[in-house]
Amino acid sequence: xxxxxLLDNNVTTSAPLSKPIEIYVFxxxxxxxxxxxxxxxxxxxxxxxxxxxxxxxxxxxxxKTNLGCFVNSNDAEAxxxxxxxxxxxxxxxxxxxxxRAGFRFLSKLFEYAYLKKRNVLSYSVLVEIAxxxxxxxxxxxxxxxxxxxxxxxxxxxxxxxxMEVEDAPSFVFFNENIEDEGLKVNGLHSxxxxxxILEEMVGYxxxxxAPPTLDELFQLFDSLSTKEIAxxxxxxxxxxxxxxxxxxxxxxxxxxxLSNMTLWRKRRLH
Numbered sequence: 001x002x003x004x005x006l007l008d009n010n011v012t013t014s015a016p017l018s019k020p021i022e023i024y025v026f027x028x029x030x031x032x033x034x035x036x037x038x039x040x041x042x043x044x045x046x047x048x049x050x051x052x053x054x055x056x057x058x059x060x061x062x063x064k065t066n067l068g069c070f071v072n073s074n075d076a077e078a079x080x081x082x083x084x085x086x087x088x089x090x091x092x093x094x095x096x097x098x099x100r101a102g103f104r105f106l107s108k109l110f111e112y113a114y115l116k117k118r119n120v121l122s123y124s125v126l127v128e129i130a131x132x133x134x135x136x137x138x139x140x141x142x143x144x145x146x147x148x149x150x151x152x153x154x155x156x157x158x159x160x161x162x163m164e165v166e167d168a169p170s171f172v173f174f175n176e177n178i179e180d181e182g183l184k185v186n187g188l189h190s191x192x193x194x195x196x197i198l199e200e201m202v203g204y205x206x207x208x209x210a211p212p213t214l215d216e217l218f219q220l221f222d223s224l225s226t227k228e229i230a231x232x233x234x235x236x237x238x239x240x241x242x243x244x245x246x247x248x249x250x251x252x253x254x255x256x257x258l259s260n261m262t263l264w265r266k267r268r269l270h
Contacts, residue, residue: 020176021052021201026059026160027106028168029087029120033188035110037169039228040191042221046232047208048198056102058088058156059168082121087113090126092152093143097135104133104222111223115258133222173201191231214247223256223265 025041027034045054061084087109095102108129112118118125123144130140143149159165163172163182171185171194185197199206211217211232217224230240244264247253256263 019049019051019053020203021198022174023052023054024057024159024163024172024174024182025054026057026165026168026170026172028058028060029091029106029109030060030084030113031168032114034169035114037188038107038110039225039231040188040194042224042228043191043232044194044198046211046217046220048195048206050209051198051202051206056106057159058091058153059160059165059170060088081123082119084121086123086126087120088153089144089149090129090140092149093140093146094130094135095152096143096148097139101133101135105129105135107222108133111263115261115263171197173197175201175203214243215252218253218264218266223263225261225263227261229264 025037027037041054044052091102091105091109094105109120109126112125112129113120120126120129126144127137127141130137163184165172165184165186167186169188173183173185174180183197183201185194195206212220214229217229217232226237226241226244229244230237233240244253244255248255248264251267253264254267256265
């Protein structure tokens with residue numbers, strides 16, 4: 001494979017500028033299937049984001065009655081050091097710094113939990129995650145221990161109940177016709193299934209955008225596996241690895257070898 005294939009960034013589209021579909025994605029930070037959903041979500045964003053807006057919603061086993069006990073103190077240090085609710089609370093605290101911050105925090109949370117095998121129930125680890133993606137850590141700590149985070153979690157619980165979502169991951173698709181019911185898709189399915197559903201909801205043939213350059217891709221996502229990159233560019237993993245090694249030699253990215261896969265991320269200045 002030559003570099004021109006990966007670096008092609010021409011995009012042609014006949015779709016309208018408005019985004020006709022709204023997608024609610026229900027996830028559980030402690031669910032392995034929700035983690036497995038992440039590469040699929042990223043590819044959907046790269047190829048079809050001009051057709052939809054996406055909202056990540058938490059669907060966890062937490063209840064309204066056991067949320068308040070974690071934020072009664074103004075000092076998050078006074079909370080229990082470890083608790084199953086902490087990842088959900090931390091994600092909401094990150095979202096207060098913007099939708100993109102929330103996406104990045106969730107991605108890094110999955111990386112810490114399932115690839116680095118870190119204890120994401122730990123308050124100190126969650127603060128470390130916030131630092132690693134360059135959030136305002138002081139603001140994150142304040143939000144973590146605020147009642148605003150409880151209200152945000154309760155909104156998510158309400159949405160899950162209203163849409164009758166019982167499992168994570170689940171998708172609920174809505175089109176522009178407010179009288180139409182949403183289309184709920186439970187569980188984890190192949191990428192092609194979500195493509196087909198999106199096209200049916202849009203009502204006309206959809207075409208994927210050409211992927212961005214590798215440099216631009218690493219601006220969008222904090223870290224990516226070799227397989228994710230191969231899927232996005234529709235090339236073999238060996239070909240993707242060759243292109244990644246070129247950026248590695250140019251010191252534009254870093255290689256993070258883990259026990260069962262290799263991650264790549266934009267090189268950071270120390």
